Amino acid sequence: ELVDLNVRWASARGLAPPTQRPRAYHADAMSHTLTIDFNKPIALFPLPGCVLLPHNATPLHIFEPRYRAMTRDALDSTGLIAMASMLTDDTMDELGRPRIAECVCVGYVVRHDRLPDGRYNILLQGLARAKVQEEVEENSGGYRRAILRPTEPSTMEIDLDALRRELDALLTDDTLRGLAGISAVNNWATPELPTAAVTDLVWNALCRGGEERYRVLAEACPIRRTVRLVSLLRQTRRTLEKAEQMGPCTSEH
DSSP states (O other): OEEEEEEEEOGGGTOOOGGGTTSOOOSSOEEEEEEEETTSOEEEEEEETOOOOTTOEEEEEEOSHHHHHHHHHHHTTTOEEEEEEEOTTOOBOTTSOBOBOSEEEEEEEEEEEEOTTSOEEEEEEEEEEEEEEEEEOOOTTOOOEEEEEEOOOOOOGGGGHHHHHHHHHHHTOTTTTTSHHHHHHHHHOOTTSOHHHHHHHHHHHHOOSHHHHHHHHHOOOHHHHHHHHHHHHHHHHHHHHHHHHHOSOOOOO
16 A cells, blocks of 8 residues: 655754755755555564654664664665554563554654764654554564554545634634643644644644553544544633632642
């Protein structure tokens, strides 16, 4: 299965379009189409407690020899690496490897610096939700690979139109926009960004830990993700408004 993604490489997040890796960034966000061939194995990078969401980026320091090989192979080919989460129960699979959660995020290396000793610093931007369908034999580099299945259904922006209007109103609400996470999103998100992208950006800013972020990753439907986010923002606004009405806490001595 071939999936074409229209990706916005946003300079405000420190991302560069693939044709500029690793040169200077454009001043404005740009759109590029990137094709993921899900018929071919994609490298897996399992980490404990680390969950990457689409439309977000994470810096990674690559030091283990097998993951240096993974990074080198990715840079020499598609640039794709799938971030996977290790299960918290410390169980192993039949080959003695840490078991991973089935939902992963396929990412693209948008920036890399190779250090003199062979380690890498990379910036990985999340592109697509997927599930591990089948792990394949490790290659000579010793890192894990898998056949993945994309999970996010195709959704027309018009289907999210009403939700987007409410989401935009909440993000610019006087009570909410002062929150650090929402303020950061408002600083660089543009009206042209698809609703699914804005939703993932806000979730990433608000999620308090890996388990909560994984639940967002595992929810494939952008409509349900946005409905949940709007509900959370409404509740947060009610809580803040009630706190403001009560005024500052005072103590008597």
